[in-house]
Amino acid sequence: MIDLESRRAKLIRDLRDDGINDERVLGAIEKVPREIFVPPEHFERAYDNTALPIARGQTISQPLIVASMTQHLRLFPESRVLEIGTGSGYQAAVLALLCRSVYTIERHDYLLRQANNRFARLEFNNIETRLGDGSLGWPEHAPFDRVIVTAAAAEVPHALMDQLVLGGVMVLPIDRRFWRQELVALERTSDGYRTNYLMDVRFVPLVVGQGEGRT
Ligand code: SAH
Numbered sequence: 001m002i003d004l005e006s007r008r009a010k011l012i013r014d015l016r017d018d019g020i021n022d023e024r025v026l027g028a029i030e031k032v033p034r035e036i037f038v039p040p041e042h043f044e045r046a047y048d049n050t051a052l053p054i055a056r057g058q059t060i061s062q063p064l065i066v067a068s069m070t071q072h073l074r075l076f077p078e079s080r081v082l083e084i085g086t087g088s089g090y091q092a093a094v095l096a097l098l099c100r101s102v103y104t105i106e107r108h109d110y111l112l113r114q115a116n117n118r119f120a121r122l123e124f125n126n127i128e129t130r131l132g133d134g135s136l137g138w139p140e141h142a143p144f145d146r147v148i149v150t151a152a153a154a155e156v157p158h159a160l161m162d163q164l165v166l167g168g169v170m171v172l173p174i175d176r177r178f179w180r181q182e183l184v185a186l187e188r189t190s191d192g193y194r195t196n197y198l199m200d201v202r203f204v205p206l207v208v209g210q211g212e213g214r215t
Contacts, residue, residue, distance in 0.1 A: 007047035084134030085150035089115030105134035
């Protein structure tokens, strides 16, 4: 019998040591049962501070990255957030505990159905999901206070910039040359967009312009 409780407590301590100091973010990570979002064969590793493979060649992000991105989003309880790349649904669940509503888009039907089942099982009622190409955003629900992209592209998708409110924040990984990826925070200001480098990261690619994965 493995002790998930103590592994989860250790993860929270490690996140603190790694500079996560927003108590609301730590509280949300502590509340979301990550074991429900990882494939059954990785159950025991649910609270390891690592990314893990999920179906369709994708990954559930490392908890430290989820925590950092969430912290850099600077959420308010009334924020409306757009997420691109639902994947397992874990990041969306963490966000949903900290803001008014989460709109999340995934291109793989199979992953989205699994994520929807998890949201239902955990009784989240402020997460809306959609199958499709997230680089186009979700015009029907725009504009958003915050945007988070959990897959990497060479450029910030224009539709997502347009769908961000003035004063809004977008956190996303950007592909640079020589296989480097940078996590950046983009803020929309009255005279344009201000970009801040956060850290080097490694994400799966954002697949643009190919419609749904239908898998
Ligand atoms: N946030 C996820 C991480 C998933 S990995 C989690 O917490 O588990 C990134 C996801 O982005 C993958 O599931 C991939 O299928 C999806 N993705 C890639 N390109 C996309 C696009 N253009 N639109 C929507 N989803 C996309």
